[in-house]
Amino acid sequence: MIKYLLGNLLVCGDCGVPYRRRTERGKVVWRCATRSEKGKDACHNSPTADEGWI
Template structure:
């Protein structure tokens, strides 16, 4: 995507986000890809599949029944001893808990 921002005044150098003031252009296949589109798609599918897995302490892997994914490194490692729910990250009053 070209012209996502533009310079309003060249003297001050002030840049602004282009939200319709100027024409925008999308250039497809402008340079050779490092990774083919087929490989990229397969990797995205694998990443989505892995995000839905839970790694157990005994080394087994099973699909997560939780609505929270295991995207982060330490996700699904801590489990509540009372109810069995996995601990998760959340934000309260601007702080991560």
């Protein structure tokens, strides 16, 4: 079962890992899983996308 449809469609152009949906500071965003888990140094060219924009 897929929890979020975009979870399998959004892929980081820098490292090739799927994006994950997160809530940060009360705002829903999609961010590269590598960047979320290992930090900006591990994947520094991936943008964070606001869910409203997507």
